[in-house]
Amino acid sequence: MAGNSPLVGVLALQGDVREHEGVLAELGIAHRQVRNAEQLAEVDALIIPGGESSVIDKLTRIFGVRDALVAAIQRGLPVLGTCAGLILLADRVTGGLDDQQTFGGLDVTVERNAFGSQVDSFETTIDMPAIGGAPIRSSFIRAPIVRDAGSTEVIATLPTGEIVGVRHGNIVGISFHPEVSNELRVHDWWVRTVVVPSLR
Amino acid sequence: MAENTVGTLRIKSGLADMLKGGVIMDVVTPEQARIAEDAGAVAVMALERVPADIRAQGGVARMSDPDLIDAIKREVKIPVMAKARIGHFVEAQVLEALEVDYIDESEVLSPADYVNHIDKSNFTVPFVCGATNLGEALRRITEGAAMIRSKGEAGTGDVSEATKHIRTIKSEIAALAAKNADELFVAAKELQAPYELVKWVSENGKLPVVLFVAGGVATPADAAMMMQLGADGVFVGSGVFKSGNPVERAKAIVKATAAYTDAKVIAEVSRGLGEAMVGINVNDLPAPHRLSERGW
Numbered sequence: 307m308a309g310n311s312p313l314v315g316v317l318a319l320q321g322d323v324r325e326h327e328g329v330l331a332e333l334g335i336a337h338r339q340v341r342n343a344e345q346l347a348e349v350d351a352l353i354i355p356g357g358e359s360s361v362i363d364k365l366t367r368i369f370g371v372r373d374a375l376v377a378a379i380q381r382g383l384p385v386l387g388t389c390a391g392l393i394l395l396a397d398r399v400t401g402g403l404d405d406q407q408t409f410g411g412l413d414v415t416v417e418r419n420a421f422g423s424q425v426d427s428f429e430t431t432i433d434m435p436a437i438g439g440a441p442i443r444s445s446f447i448r449a450p451i452v453r454d455a456g457s458t459e460v461i462a463t464l465p466t467g468e469i470v471g472v473r474h475g476n477i478v479g480i481s482f483h484p485e486v487s488n489e490l491r492v493h494d495w496w497v498r499t500v501v502v503p504s505l506r
Numbered sequence: 507m508a509e510n511t512v513g514t515l516r517i518k519s520g521l522a523d524m525l526k527g528g529v530i531m532d533v534v535t536p537e538q539a540r541i542a543e544d545a546g547a548v549a550v551m552a553l554e555r556v557p558a559d560i561r562a563q564g565g566v567a568r569m570s571d572p573d574l575i576d577a578i579k580r581e582v583k584i585p586v587m588a589k590a591r592i593g594h595f596v597e598a599q600v601l602e603a604l605e606v607d608y609i610d611e612s613e614v615l616s617p618a619d620y621v622n623h624i625d626k627s628n629f630t631v632p633f634v635c636g637a638t639n640l641g642e643a644l645r646r647i648t649e650g651a652a653m654i655r656s657k658g659e660a661g662t663g664d665v666s667e668a669t670k671h672i673r674t675i676k677s678e679i680a681a682l683a684a685k686n687a688d689e690l691f692v693a694a695k696e697l698q699a700p701y702e703l704v705k706w707v708s709e710n711g712k713l714p715v716v717l718f719v720a721g722g723v724a725t726p727a728d729a730a731m732m733m734q735l736g737a738d739g740v741f742v743g744s745g746v747f748k749s750g751n752p753v754e755r756a757k758a759i760v761k762a763t764a765a766y767t768d769a770k771v772i773a774e775v776s777r778g779l780g781e782a783m784v785g786i787n788v789n790d791l792p793a794p795h796r797l798s799e800r801g802w
């Protein structure tokens with residue numbers, strides 16, 4: 307972490323790791339894949355990608371990185387979670403597997419796969435006042451919804467009122483995939499307003 | 507505020523992106539689907555007979571009973587895929603009505619049309635299709651496939667055809683990327699694929715959709731080898747539930763796929779799995795019985 311140029315990790319156990327790396331590369335932000343505690347210790351921030359939340363959960367337990375992840379999040383590591391990443395950051399999940407665990411960090415209740423099956427997945431644009439400018443292009447793929455935002459700040463809602471983005475301190479979770487939609491502004495905003503200020 | 511748009515190529519290929527690094531398992535009962543989900547499969551393929559049994563029992567293999575697909579959908583939370591026969595667009599309509607998450611237009615079933623594949627762009631549900639080479643992959647993508655899997659030789663437990671197909675597709679992509687712009691017109695003719703798509707692959711050095719491997723994967727080492735050869739993920743058909751210990755083998759293949767460069771992990775998960783599926787050498791199969799030669 308030289309000056310104010312952070313090294314951003316992408317949790318690379320399963321899911322759309324490559325798409326997040328592509329966004330970070332386009333933004334000119336240094337990044338690396340994170341698969342274990344040693345790699346986690348080297349990064350200034352972490353992206354938890356889309357994927358199957360139950361599978362990422364299992365793999366973090368199998369490969370012994372879960373405890374380090376939970377501890378890092380509790381210490382205030384800046385984290386961005388998209389879709390499965392949001393589920394993994396939620397303190398409470400409905401519609402998950404019986405044995406599904408999360409890392410926690412966001413005082414929210416998230417409903418997994420809340421829109422239905424894949425034929426109900428959709429693209430749209432949404433306003434994110436924190437980011438401003440033109441509406442954000444977004445892909446909702448078997449996406450979750452925040453049913454109770456608890457003590458978090460709501461940063462994105464659909465026109466129908468469903469909460470699809472929340473922030474609590476350094477932790478940001480969104481239901482959708484800017485990284486699949488050629489949308490750079492969410493990552494750019496997160497790095498500028500959350501990650502960079504966290505560097506000392 | 508924009509309307510919501512369903513069934514775009516981005517949404518279709520986006521779900522395949524989310525499956526990357528994962529294992530998709532063939533299941534024939536809700537109980538097997540539960541084992542697959544518990545083991546960490548990213549999706550299940552719901553079907554009535556695994557390829558090894560289709561091969562052994564013969565006859566016409568068709569789309570599964572909707573009751574079976576519904577029962578499997580009720581059992582698990584992960585995506586559920588199902589197979590339609592090559593060219594059987596009404597089976598595909600039925601599977602879409604059942605709200606499966608992905609349709610596999612599959613050579614493992616008996617083809618319904620020996621000339622045409624399904625026009626997949628007409629559907630909201632995404633399709634995965636098999637391919638043995640780059641031209642075949644690009645033709646399927648042109649028809650609307652949002653995910654490609656190499657075919658391998660399903661139901662054999664012999665990984666050699668899967669190896670051949672992923673190596674062929676990868677080396678043909680590399681050869682295309684090395685061509686000059688003025689050579690791409692003839693390349694498109696030879697690949698029997700649209701020029702614009704051929705040009706895109708040449709410029710980007712990859713397929714525009716996710717590439718999984720299927721057909722003959724039976725061990726954790728098989729799965730890791732396919733990943734090291736450049737697969738985005740792995741389909742396991744008969745390999746899990748035709749083995750001696752499906753529960754442990756399913757978990758082991760998931761772990762080996764995720765940690766595919768770590769030989770120590772692959773060694774550890776390969777211990778004590780009991781018998782692998784018995785297997786048939788592809789070379790012992792008479793040509794008419796080779797499923798990978800279905801589709802064109």
